Amino acid sequence: MSKLEVKNLHVAVVDEDKGLQKEILKGVNLTMNTGEIHAIMGPNGTGKSTLSQAIMGNPAYKVTEGDVLLNGKSLLDLPVDERARAGLFLAMQYPAEIAGVTNVEFMRAAINARRADDDQIPVLEFMKFLDKNLDILDMTDDMVERYLNEGFSGGEKKRNEILQLMMIQPKFAILDEIDSGLDIDALKVVSKGVNSMRGAEFGSLIITHYQRLLNYIVPDTVHVMMDGRIVESGGPELAEKLEAEGYAGVRDDLGLDVKLTDEI
Amino acid sequence: METQAEIEFQSAVSAFSAAHNEPDWLRDLRLTMLAKYPALALPVFEKIKYQRWPLTDVHEPAVQDSSAIDLSSLDLDYAEAKNVLVTVGESVIATRLDPALAAQGVIFTDLFTAVREHPDLVQKYFMTTAIKPDANRLAAFNTAFVNGGAFLYVPKGVTVKDPIQGYYIQDSTRTQDFIQHVLVVAETNSQVTYSENYATVGEQANLANVIVEVVAADDAHVRFSAVDQLSKATTGYVSRQGNLANDAKLDWAVGMMNDGNVVVDFNTDLVGHGAHAEVKVVAVTTGEQLQGIDTRVTNLGQHTVGHILQHGVILESSALIFNGVGHIVKGARGSDAQQESRVLMLSTHARGDANPILLIDENDVTAGHAASVGRVNEEQMYYLMSRGIDKKRAERLVIRGFLGNVLTEIPTKRVRDQLTATIERKLENGQKSE
Ligand SMILES: Nc1ncnc2c1ncn2[C@@H]1O[C@H](COP(=O)(O)OP(=O)(O)OP(=O)(O)O)[C@@H](O)[C@H]1O
Ligand SMILES: [Mg+2]
Numbered sequence A: 001m002s003k004l005e006v007k008n009l010h011v012a013v014v015d016e017d018k019g020l021q022k023e024i025l026k027g028v029n030l031t032m033n034t035g036e037i038h039a040i041m042g043p044n045g046t047g048k049s050t051l052s053q054a055i056m057g058n059p060a061y062k063v064t065e066g067d068v069l070l071n072g073k074s075l076l077d078l079p080v081d082e083r084a085r086a087g088l089f090l091a092m093q094y095p096a097e098i099a100g101v102t103n104v105e106f107m108r109a110a111i112n113a114r115r116a117d118d119d120q121i122p123v124l125e126f127m128k129f130l131d132k133n134l135d136i137l138d139m140t141d142d143m144v145e146r147y148l149n150e151g152f153s154g155g156e157k158k159r160n161e162i163l164q165l166m167m168i169q170p171k172f173a174i175l176d177e178i179d180s181g182l183d184i185d186a187l188k189v190v191s192k193g194v195n196s197m198r199g200a201e202f203g204s205l206i207i208t209h210y211q212r213l214l215n216y217i218v219p220d221t222v223h224v225m226m227d228g229r230i231v232e233s234g235g236p237e238l239a240e241k242l243e244a245e246g247y248a249g250v251r252d253d254l255g256l257d258v259k260l261t262d263e264i
Numbered sequence B: 001m002e003t004q005a006e007i008e009f010q011s012a013v014s015a016f017s018a019a020h021n022e023p024d025w026l027r028d029l030r031l032t033m034l035a036k037y038p039a040l041a042l043p044v045f046e047k048i049k050y051q052r053w054p055l056t057d058v059h060e061p062a063v064q065d066s067s068a069i070d071l072s073s074l075d076l077d078y079a080e081a082k083n084v085l086v087t088v089g090e091s092v093i094a095t096r097l098d099p100a101l102a103a104q105g106v107i108f109t110d111l112f113t114a115v116r117e118h119p120d121l122v123q124k125y126f127m128t129t130a131i132k133p134d135a136n137r138l139a140a141f142n143t144a145f146v147n148g149g150a151f152l153y154v155p156k157g158v159t160v161k162d163p164i165q166g167y168y169i170q171d172s173t174r175t176q177d178f179i180q181h182v183l184v185v186a187e188t189n190s191q192v193t194y195s196e197n198y199a200t201v202g203e204q205a206n207l208a209n210v211i212v213e214v215v216a217a218d219d220a221h222v223r224f225s226a227v228d229q230l231s232k233a234t235t236g237y238v239s240r241q242g243n244l245a246n247d248a249k250l251d252w253a254v255g256m257m258n259d260g261n262v263v264v265d266f267n268t269d270l271v272g273h274g275a276h277a278e279v280k281v282v283a284v285t286t287g288e289q290l291q292g293i294d295t296r297v298t299n300l301g302q303h304t305v306g307h308i309l310q311h312g313v314i315l316e317s318s319a320l321i322f323n324g325v326g327h328i329v330k331g332a333r334g335s336d337a338q339q340e341s342r343v344l345m346l347s348t349h350a351r352g353d354a355n356p357i358l359l360i361d362e363n364d365v366t367a368g369h370a371a372s373v374g375r376v377n378e379e380q381m382y383y384l385m386s387r388g389i390d391k392k393r394a395e396r397l398v399i400r401g402f403l404g405n406v407l408t409e410i411p412t413k414r415v416r417d418q419l420t421a422t423i424e425r426k427l428e429n430g431q432k433s434e
Helices: A048-056 A080-086 A103-112 A123-136 A141-145 A154-168 A184-197 A211-216 A237-254 B010-019 B024-039 B099-103 B111-117 B119-125 B137-145 B378-385 B391-407 B413-431
Strands: A003-015 A020-033 A037-041 A062-070 A088-091 A098-102 A172-176 A203-207 A221-226 A229-234 B083-088 B091-096 B107-110 B148-154 B164-171 B178-186 B191-201 B206-216 B221-229 B234-244 B249-256 B262-270 B276-285 B290-299 B305-314 B319-328 B336-345 B351-360 B366-375
Touching: A003 A048, A020 A048, A020 A062, A020 A203, A020 A221, A020 A229, A037 A237, A048 A062, A048 A080, A048 A088, A048 A172, A048 A203, A080 A088, A080 B378, A088 A154, A098 A103, A098 B378, A098 B391, A103 A123, A103 A141, A103 A154, A103 B391, A123 A141, A123 A154, A123 A184, A141 A154, A154 A172, A154 A184, A172 A184, A184 A203, A184 A211, A211 A237, A221 A237, A229 A237, B010 B024, B024 B119, B024 B137, B083 B107, B083 B148, B091 B107, B107 B111, B111 B119, B111 B148, B111 B178, B119 B178, B137 B178, B137 B206, B137 B234, B148 B164, B148 B191, B164 B178, B164 B206, B178 B191, B178 B221, B191 B206, B206 B221, B206 B249, B221 B234, B221 B413, B234 B249, B234 B276, B249 B262, B249 B413, B262 B276, B262 B305, B276 B290, B276 B319, B276 B391, B276 B413, B290 B305, B290 B336, B305 B319, B305 B351, B305 B391, B319 B336, B319 B366, B336 B351, B336 B391, B351 B366, B378 B391, B391 B413
Parallel strands: A037 A203, A037 A221, A088 A172, A172 A203, B083 B164, B148 B178, B164 B191, B178 B206, B191 B221, B206 B234, B221 B249, B234 B262, B249 B276, B262 B290, B276 B305, B290 B319, B305 B336, B319 B351, B336 B366
Antiparallel strands: A003 A020, A003 A062, A221 A229, B083 B091, B107 B148
């Protein structure tokens, strides 16, 4: 079993225009173990993606206080590739496109990066594993022969993130809005992919705006994030409450003084 | 009576020519150019300063045998090739041509053999069409001192399916000038795929002067690819010249992977109506080297099409200059000149330049250009690294992607793989110091 801990995390970004540092995360606490699925919900601009990027180690996000630990060891000094090899994975809200590098060679490079130089994955083994995962995700071979995310539709990109997840088999996967832009069939397929990963050695943190995803990937814990903090945690029923009452309801229940973007 | 002082190397050049049993016309041409070259101007290329390089510091010509040189460092792979020529210095170490092609009149042989066996045919095309011997100092120099090369001839209507492969190895285990001349002639309505490779064995500092002429007659189609890998100690002038008749097509794909200072004079004349050239160049520079690449296409005939695509990567303290020159002359109505030159800089000490130069003297044409000098995309790097790929490998992947649209154009898989491997090796070397 592995444990991922986020302790009193404060994160700031530098505003390019003003040259000022702006605090986004204001003390996030979160502990998860492999075998568990956690969901984070929260209004737009609240810092969910920021949390995921800070855990992963995106250099654009500066940790000003607090810590992120994997099995008791701080990750903060590690660059993103080392965090990935330590077992973290982030399915990004906006994956990059890279022309000239095929999807398949990229995935092989990612797998081999975790193996010794004299123990690279045999091509046949790789292809078999790939075919199996493509099958689960209802994806065609030509998707993997194409250049990485280049010209992929929004939904195809999301599916491709899950394919990578299944190929790489990380300990912890953060899925940032993996459901946005998916049609209902694709949502089921992507959920099937994530569920196929479930087990004692896999944990996931799912960021979503829609309770619907959580009908397919049933979480153990649901967190509500507002204004850079986790303000409430509970079981799957918390997501249903949010769906019914909106974030204003939760805020008012908790007596928080937070301005929501879409409030009139 | 006072005899006129002999021009330096005059008798040595004559003796060299005689030793190879060259026809008189070639000996005479050599001697004329020997007398002429010092006074001719060096070719001028925008922003490429190479004038002080030792490109004409020639040594006395002498026949030299390099057939015993160990080539294992190059890992050449031509065992499977049907049509191949391998030379080291002046020595020919392998030559093969499918007998079925030979029966159709195809010629592929080293230059010395060609001028002995087909003197008239070589004379008809040797520096008569694609470039003139006195075009500039370095062309005349090449003519006077040429000591290796090849002749490829594809007769009218003949289609050569299997690629023709030339390996020209510079022997730098000793002091020896490497002065090569390759002549490719594709007659009317013929088709051929030719790929060539220049590489160096040995550490000696030497000069290289390479001229390649491609003459494509009416409706001929030539696919030409090259990988140049001259050594760090080699200072080189590489000139590739194409001349296209009516509706001829020439696809160039060239990888400039040299390790030393090299100036490249790459020129294609679209002479005939409807002639079409696609020019693809990739270059990687490392160390302290400068590669200056001047790529020019001139639209002379009507409805001609010339496209230039150049992508290069600069590492360490090296410099890369891409000039893209598209010239449409008056009267070349309905012609098209497009070009794109992009340079990626991987270090803060690198210097790069991408110069689009469009010279349009006709109104009824289409033309366009794009050029950029930039750095590796951070977002792409982050994405790759977030999957566990280390920084250097991620960088190499992004670069390979960047060079990819040229790589995919290379017609034979073997050459493509070889160029990919060469790029990978050159990048790895260049990354060591970072
Ligand atoms: N790189 C950045 N530079 C400047 N500001 C940023 C940057 N990244 C995030 N922010 C700001 O931080 C705040 C939180 O953004 P974040 O993307 O984490 O929100 P989110 O909760 O994921 O929202 P959404 O639900 O819309 O995806 C926003 O105000 C956003 O504009
Ligand atoms: Mg977000």
